[in-house]
Structure formats: structure tokens, C-alpha cells
Amino acid sequence: MHFEIICRDKEVAARRGRFRTSHGVVETPVFMPVGTQGTVKSLTPQELEELGARIILGNTYHLYLRPGAERIARLGGLHRFMGWRGSILTDSGGFQVFSLAKIRTIDEEGVAFQSHIDGSRHVITPEKSVQIQEALGSDIAMCFDECTPYPVTYEYAKASMERTVRWARRCLEAHRREDQALFGIVQGGTFLDLRRACLEELAALDLPGYAIGSLSVGEPKEEMLAVLEEVTPALPAGKPRYLMGVGTPEDLVEGVRCGVDMFDCVMPTRNARNGMLFTSWGSIQIKNARYADDPRPVEEGCGCTTCRNFSRAYLRHLFMARELLAYRLNTIHNLHYYLGLMAEMRESLEKGAFSQWRRRFYARRQETRQED
Amino acid sequence: MHFEIICRDKEVAARRGRFRTSHGVVETPVFMPVGTQGTVKSLTPQELEELGARIILGNTYHLYLRPGAERIARLGGLHRFMGWRGSILTDSGGFQVFSLAKIRTIDEEGVAFQSHIDGSRHVITPEKSVQIQEALGSDIAMCFDECTPYPVTYEYAKASMERTVRWARRCLEAHRREDQALFGIVQGGTFLDLRRACLEELAALDLPGYAIGSLSVGEPKEEMLAVLEEVTPALPAGKPRYLMGVGTPEDLVEGVRCGVDMFDCVMPTRNARNGMLFTSWGSIQIKNARYADDPRPVEEGCGCTTCRNFSRAYLRHLFMARELLAYRLNTIHNLHYYLGLMAEMRESLEKGAFSQWRRRFYARRQETRQED
Ligand SMILES: [Zn+2]
Ligand SMILES: [Zn+2]
Numbered sequence: 242m243h244f245e246i247i248c249r250d251k252e253v254a255a256r257r258g259r260f261r262t263s264h265g266v267v268e269t270p271v272f273m274p275v276g277t278q279g280t281v282k283s284l285t286p287q288e289l290e291e292l293g294a295r296i297i298l299g300n301t302y303h304l305y306l307r308p309g310a311e312r313i314a315r316l317g318g319l320h321r322f323m324g325w326r327g328s329i330l331t332d333s334g335g336f337q338v339f340s341l342a343k344i345r346t347i348d349e350e351g352v353a354f355q356s357h358i359d360g361s362r363h364v365i366t367p368e369k370s371v372q373i374q375e376a377l378g379s380d381i382a383m384c385f386d387e388c389t390p391y392p393v394t395y396e397y398a399k400a401s402m403e404r405t406v407r408w409a410r411r412c413l414e415a416h417r418r419e420d421q422a423l424f425g426i427v428q429g430g431t432f433l434d435l436r437r438a439c440l441e442e443l444a445a446l447d448l449p450g451y452a453i454g455s456l457s458v459g460e461p462k463e464e465m466l467a468v469l470e471e472v473t474p475a476l477p478a479g480k481p482r483y484l485m486g487v488g489t490p491e492d493l494v495e496g497v498r499c500g501v502d503m504f505d506c507v508m509p510t511r512n513a514r515n516g517m518l519f520t521s522w523g524s525i526q527i528k529n530a531r532y533a534d535d536p537r538p539v540e541e542g543c544g545c546t547t548c549r550n551f552s553r554a555y556l557r558h559l560f561m562a563r564e565l566l567a568y569r570l571n572t573i574h575n576l577h578y579y580l581g582l583m584a585e586m587r588e589s590l591e592k593g594a595f596s597q598w599r600r601r602f603y604a605r606r607q608e609t610r611q612e613d
Numbered sequence: 614m615h616f617e618i619i620c621r622d623k624e625v626a627a628r629r630g631r632f633r634t635s636h637g638v639v640e641t642p643v644f645m646p647v648g649t650q651g652t653v654k655s656l657t658p659q660e661l662e663e664l665g666a667r668i669i670l671g672n673t674y675h676l677y678l679r680p681g682a683e684r685i686a687r688l689g690g691l692h693r694f695m696g697w698r699g700s701i702l703t704d705s706g707g708f709q710v711f712s713l714a715k716i717r718t719i720d721e722e723g724v725a726f727q728s729h730i731d732g733s734r735h736v737i738t739p740e741k742s743v744q745i746q747e748a749l750g751s752d753i754a755m756c757f758d759e760c761t762p763y764p765v766t767y768e769y770a771k772a773s774m775e776r777t778v779r780w781a782r783r784c785l786e787a788h789r790r791e792d793q794a795l796f797g798i799v800q801g802g803t804f805l806d807l808r809r810a811c812l813e814e815l816a817a818l819d820l821p822g823y824a825i826g827s828l829s830v831g832e833p834k835e836e837m838l839a840v841l842e843e844v845t846p847a848l849p850a851g852k853p854r855y856l857m858g859v860g861t862p863e864d865l866v867e868g869v870r871c872g873v874d875m876f877d878c879v880m881p882t883r884n885a886r887n888g889m890l891f892t893s894w895g896s897i898q899i900k901n902a903r904y905a906d907d908p909r910p911v912e913e914g915c916g917c918t919t920c921r922n923f924s925r926a927y928l929r930h931l932f933m934a935r936e937l938l939a940y941r942l943n944t945i946h947n948l949h950y951y952l953g954l955m956a957e958m959r960e961s962l963e964k965g966a967f968s969q970w971r972r973r974f975y976a977r978r979q980e981t982r983q984e985d
């Protein structure tokens with residue numbers, strides 16, 4: 242995978258880059274909408290493209306269980322199966338095995354678990370995770386890892402991190418597809434020495450990209466920031482850096498400031514389905530009675546198809562009536578907000594004005610928050 | 614409301630017509646997708662337009678309870694509220710009061726009932742129904758009526774029909790909006806003499822259109838057809854004829870044969886959400902395991918965006934995973950089928966070839982039904 246850095250900020254570690262996969266060019270810093278089960282919930286691939294998404298995330302655990310990776314391979318791979326022409330990154334399955342599956346046992350070989358859907362028994366090893374991701378045909382695959390919870394003991398974090406490193410070596414060994422990049426994942430919880438040790442071991446594998454895992458798992462913001470500020474600049478400078486599963490708009494801004502290139506998070510899509518809408522001046526709960534007669538769009542000046550065509554009053558009605566269209570229109574607005582935020586950051590970096598942009602971002606997000 | 618008949622079939626009572634409302638021209642025979650709560654479930658108005666829908670149905674009972682007709686009026690009327698530029702027909706609220714509401718008492722004045730949403734108490738009279746529909750601002754309003762069940766005694770059907778006629782007179786008396794047409798509804802169950810009597814009384818009111826109510830409520834197909842064949846040709850010839858809440862593709866074809874101009878039914882949209890897809894050779898249940906590896910579209914040659922972009926295998930996966938996109942893609946296909954069926958019938962009428970078309974329609978619907 243080719244990655245180039247177009248420019249670097251003069252004050253902070255932020256950088257403006259670009260990578261290319263066999264499914265197109267991706268401008269970074271980039272946000273990847275989450276398409277858990279082969280669909281970004283409620284949206285068509287065409288809508289995602291119109292929203293400006295160029296890369297989305299697919300979940301290996303979910304797709305492996307249903308409809309099955311071999312089936313997707315027979316049907317031409319995940320891109321073709323779901324009709325998505327852009328790039329796809331698949332996670333390793335590790336995160337969901339630990340958060341969703343039942344009765345899991347972890348050992349050196351891998352993880353044994355029962356499906357959350359039908360209780361069937363499965364084993365995922367590093368080799369199996371790579372094999373599934375190769376069958377799915379994603380453009381970027383992730384090494385099989387354990388995402389440790391917060392809090393976790395130093396001893397567990399250390400043992401888990403060391404296993405994750407050994408698993409990364411096995412993933413690299415098993416990996417065959419040349420049209421797929423395999424990224425490593427830096428673990429180690431909130432223990433900076435463990436993070437540094439992990440990073441050093443993984444850097445030696447010369448993988449085409451590196452991710453930071455196990456953040457935004459319940460730790461205080463300051464601890465997350467401390468890890469970000471320590472680990473990100475220490476990652477190989479010429480390779481894309483991916484902060485997994487993070488986060489709020491503010492988290493994205495801080496991630497970019499620390500030099501992160503890629504993000505994914507269910508927040509814009511999941512919160513949309515729960516009626517929470519992001520705006521540049523904070524967020525609103527659309528079910529709030531104050532919106533019942535409000536003819537304004539969610540955010541004045543927003544160019545998304547939801548704001549251009551529908552009022553808060555209508556969105557509130559759809560949400561209260563549990564209409565399917567509610568989830569879709571809310572998702573469109575939130576993804577437009579997230580993808581627009583990344584576009585603004587990329588533009589400010591090109592202009593050498595990221596820090597000014599960042600100050601204005603915080604001022605606007607906080608100033609009129611009383612609207613909700 | 615201006616209605617013109619463009620041509621009549623030489624063999625049967627079918628006719629090809631056109632009417633105009635302040636929201637555009639509608640070519641008949643026409644199918645009206647049902648937008649119960651101010652949305653055709655899962656679709657945007659833009660998608661409806663692309664599907665070729667020119668008129669949709671809104672439910673007075675639902676919109677009156679939530680978000681409220683006065684609120685919709687303040688927000689600029691139902692068209693503006695939901696962002697729909699085409700025409701809208703609203704039902705009278707009668708059908709849902711009888712099928713959904715709790716503890717209803719009916720007397721000469723109207724119907725008292727409790728909301729199915731929150732148990733609140735309401736009364737809808739003919740005058741109130743007209744007032745609600747005027748507040749919603751639909752292009753076509755329906756007289757408040759009682760939809761009798763099947764079976765029903767002759768005595769009840771007679772008393773109910775006579776009340777529906779008296780209510781129609783009160784609706785006409787109360788009706789003010791000149792940009793809204795008020796249609797009458799012929800009742801009388803499966804008793805042809807009651808239907809004839811009702812029709813005669815309502816025709817005397819010189820309403821701009823007439824509907825046939827209380828069909829497809831559980832009666833045998835032959836009884837429905839007997840009513841259709843008796844009542845439809847006896848309705849005022851120069852005015853649009855609307856068969857309410859009917860039905861299957863076959864029902865639409867028989868309705869057109871008998872001279873019906875307008876139809877509505879939840880079948881294409883509701884069945885879509887239940888995974889049942891219509892095709893010219895029958896219907897399929899997308900959850901069927903045989904589709905798990907099927908790379909073909911729902912129907913070869915179908916021009917809908919679902920069939921042009923997605924396989925049966927993908928649709929089955931979305932449906933099994935209860936993904937929101939499933940309901941939407943299925944709805945698009947089914948509405949495309951229904952609206953396409955009407956377009957085919959209109960074209961065959963223009964060519965003077967309706968009966969040939971009808972024979973071919975039945976041959977195709979039956980020949981390869983074993984596919985499912
Ligand atoms: Zn918006
Ligand atoms: Zn289709």
C-alpha cells in the first residue's frame with residue numbers, strides 16, 4: 242500500500258496524507274464509517290459515496306459468523322457482495338470475540354468462543370483471522386489481537402501485549418494476498434512502557450501501517466490523551482497510523498493533532514439511531530419536545546440531504562413514531578458531520594492553519610451548547 | 614379536480630385516464646403507495662419520485678394522533694412536512710379507528726375511541742374528519758365512513774351503509790377547501806342491493822370521485838369480484854373510481870378490468886418488510902436458504918435500483934441479520950413491481966391490448982411459480 246505525506250503541521254504532530262488501495266485513493270486524516278455486517282446501517286453504498294466516504298470498516302467476527310467468509314468469497318468478495326466500490330478495512334475479529342461472544346477461552350493458540358447468534362462453537366487463531374480477512378478481500382487487514390479492558394492489571398496487560406506481538410508475527414507469516422495491506426496493532430493498556438515495548442517489537446516487522454488499540458474502552462480522557470501523545474509520534478513516521486474505535490469529534494481532533502491518520506467509530510451511526518445528532522455547536526437529542534414545532538434543519542447551513550430537505554419537527558416525528566426513515570436521515574446527517582469535520586481538518590492542514598482551526602472548533606462546539 | 618378519460622377498452626370496462634391536482638398530473642389506472650405516518654416506510658420522497666409514484670396515501674387517524682393535524686398545518690401542510698412534491702390522498706380515519714383504536718363507541722354523531730398509542734380519548738365526527746384532512750392539506754380527502762367487517766349481518770351492513778351516506782352529506786356540508794377534492798365511499802358489504810342503494814344516494818351528491826370500501830376484508834375472492842363487477846361500472850362514468858385497500862397484483866388487474874382507476878394497499882411495502890418479494894412469475898421469500906449463495910437479482914431484467922445493484926444472496930443476508938437496509942431495498946423492489954404493473958396496464962390500454970396483456974400476465978405469474 243502506497244502512503245505519502247503531503248504536508249506536516251509546523252506546530253503539532255498532525256499531518257496531511259494520502260494512500261492508495263486497489264479500490265481508490267484515500268485522503269488522510271480520514272474517518273471510516275462502520276459497516277459491521279456488510280452494510281453501514283440504513284445506507285446504500287451510493288449514499289456513502291455521496292457523503293464523501295472513501296473507505297469503510299467491516300467486522301470480521303460478524304461476517305465470519307453470518308453470512309460466512311467463504312460464502313462472501315464465492316460471491317466475489319466483500320466489495321462486490323455489498324456493492325461498495327471504495328476501500329474496505331476489516332478488523333481482526335478480536336474486539337468482538339471479547340465483547341460479544343459467549344464463553345471464550347484464550348490461550349497461546351487463539352480464542353475459542355460461542356457465537357452470540359446461535360451458540361455454535363468456533364476457534365479463531367491469528368492464521369484463521371488472516372484467512373477470513375483474505376477471503377473477505379478487504380484492502381486493509383488487521384493483525385489478530387486482544388483488546389484489553391480498562392482497568393487491567395499491569396501483569397495482564399503485559400502478558401496480553403506480548404501475546405499480541407507473537408500473534409502479529411504469526412499473522413504476517415500467514416498473510417498471502419498482495420492486494421491487501423496487513424496492519425499491526427499496538428497494545429499495552431494505559432502503561433506507557435508496555436506501549437513502547439509493543440511498538441518497538443511491531444515496528445521491527447516493517448508492516449505497512451500501525452494501529453493503536455484498546456483506547457476509548459472506559460479510561461479517563463487524560464489517560465487516553467497521554468497514551469496518544471506518547472505512542473503516536475513514536476510510530477513509524479512514513480506509515481499510516483490508525484486510532485481504533487475512537488471517538489467523539491473532540492477525540493478525532495486530538496488524534497489528528499497527535500499525528501493520527503485514520504479513525505473509525507460507531508458513534509456517528511449508532512448515536513444517529515438513538516436520536517443524537519452532532520452539530521458544530523454541540524449535539525441535540527431530536528426527541529426533545531422543543532423540536533416538535535421547529536421548522537429549522539438540524540444545523541443551519543449544513544449541506545447534507547437531511548438538512549436540505551427536512552425539518553427538526555419532521556425528524557422528531559419520525560423518531561417518536563419509530564419510523565425506519567428516522568434512522569436513515571439521522572445517520573446521513575451525523576456521517577456528513579464526521580466526514581465534513583475530517584475534510585475541514587485536511588483543508589486546515591493544507592493551509593498550515595490547523596491550530597487556528599482547532600481553537601475555532603472548540604470555541605464553536607462550546608459556545609452555544611445551551612441550545613440542547 | 615379535473616379528470617379525463619383518454620381511452621376505453623373495447624372488450625372490458627377498463628379505462629385509461631388522467632387527473633390533475635395542484636400537485637401535478639396523475640396517470641390512471643394508478644397505484645398509491647401507503648405513507649401511513651407521513652412517510653412511505655424506509656423511503657425518501659426522492660426515491661418515491663424516482664420509482665414513478667405521483668400520488669401517495671396518508672392516514673388521517675395516525676397523523677391526527679401523532680404529530681397532530683394542527684401541528685402539520687402550522688408546519689405548512691403534509692406535503693411540505695414530509696417533503697413530498699406529488700399528490701396526496703388522505704383516508705377518512707374511519708378504517709383505522711375501527712381496526713386499531715381501543716374501546717370505540719359509534720353513534721349517529723361519530724366515533725369515540727381511545728388512542729392505540731397512549732390511551733387518550735378522542736371523538737371523530739364527519740365534520741372533524743374533514744377538518745383534519747383540510748388541515749393536512751391533502752389533494753383528495755375521503756368522506757368519513759364505517760368499513761364493515763366480513764362477515765356482517767344484512768341488518769348491520771344496511772344500518773351502517775345508511776349512516777355512512779348521512780355522514781357523507783355532513784362531510785360535503787363541512788368541506789371548504791377548493792384545492793381539495795372530497796370523494797364518497799360506497800359501502801354495503803357483499804350485499805349487492807345495499808351497494809346499489811348506497812351508490813345511488815352518493816351519486817346524487819355529485820362528488821368529484823367515488824371509492825369502493827370494505828373489500829379485501831376477509832371475504833372470498835369470488836364475492837369481492839362479484840361486488841367489483843356489479844358496483845364499478847355503475848359508478849359515475851366520468852369520475853375517478855378508487856378501490857380502497859386492495860390488493861394483490863391479481864386484484865389490481867381485475868380491478869382495472871372492471872373499470873377501477875385508483876388503488877392503494879400496504880401489501881407491497883408491508884410484505885417487503887416481511888421479506889416477501891413480488892415478481893412477474895410469482896413471489897419469493899428472501900429468507901429461504903436457497904438464496905444464500907444466489908448471485909442473481911430478485912428478478913432478472915428488473916430495472917429497480919435493488920435489482921441493478923444487489924444479489925438475492927446479499928438481500929437474504931441483510932434480512933437474516935435484520936439490517937435496516939433490508940427493509941428499504943425490499944420496499945424499493947416491491948413498489949417498482951407494483952408501479953411497473955400499473956404502467957404496463959396503462960400502456961396496454963393505450964394500445965387497445967389490455968385483454969392480451971392480462972392473459973400474458975396470468976400465464977407468467979403462474980408458469981414458473983415452483984421457483985419458490
Ligand atoms: Zn445535516
Ligand atoms: Zn427489482
